[in-house]
Amino acid sequence: MQTKQQSIIRHKLLELRQQTAHELERIVADGLPSETKVPAVFGDRGEVAGAVHELSKRTALGQGRIDILTAIERAIEKVDNGSYGICDSCGHPIESERLEILPYASQCITCKSSKQRINRGGAS
Numbered sequence: 001m002q003t004k005q006q007s008i009i010r011h012k013l014l015e016l017r018q019q020t021a022h023e024l025e026r027i028v029a030d031g032l033p034s035e036t037k038v039p040a041v042f043g044d045r046g047e048v049a050g051a052v053h054e055l056s057k058r059t060a061l062g063q064g065r066i067d068i069l070t071a072i073e074r075a076i077e078k079v080d081n082g083s084y085g086i087c088d089s090c091g092h093p094i095e096s097e098r099l100e101i102l103p104y105a106s107q108c109i110t111c112k113s114s115k116q117r118i119n120r121g122g123a124s
Contacts, residue, residue, distance in 0.1 A: 002079070010079045012103055017072045024065035027058060068104065075104040087111055 002010065078084040085094050089111035098105050107115070 006079050006082075006084070009084060009103065010076060013072055013076050013079065016103065017069060017076070020065055020068050020072065024062060024069065027062045027065065030058075071104040071106060074106060078106075089115075 075084060078086070085096075085099060086092070087094050087108040088106045090108060092108055094105055094108045098109055105112075
């Protein structure tokens with residue numbers, strides 16, 4: 001049985017999932033605006049570059065929403081199994097301030113910062 005706090009968190013995550021799914025649907029439905037349709041192969045290089053950039057931007061936006069939806073689903077699972085708020089990396093509690101801002105966070109700020117430093121090549 002879920003506590004009142006778990007129910008509140010789960011409800012918040014469900015609302016966030018619905019909002020994010022709607023954003024993804026809008027990105028997919030919008031497709032490319034007509035003025036950025038990819039020009040003919042022999043078209044102006046500037047037009048082609050602009051169309052490619054717009055497509056790349058929309059693809060990144062869509063992938064970002066998919067990544068967030070995946071993280072939200074994982075957070076809902078963690079609420080359901082009682083492990084919500086525990087860092088996937090170190091097993092310590094995730095800071096409540098972090099969860100308030102990013103309710104689907106899966107790592108504490110220390111582990112997330114370390115991962116970002118490693119990804120930037122700053123630490124080995």
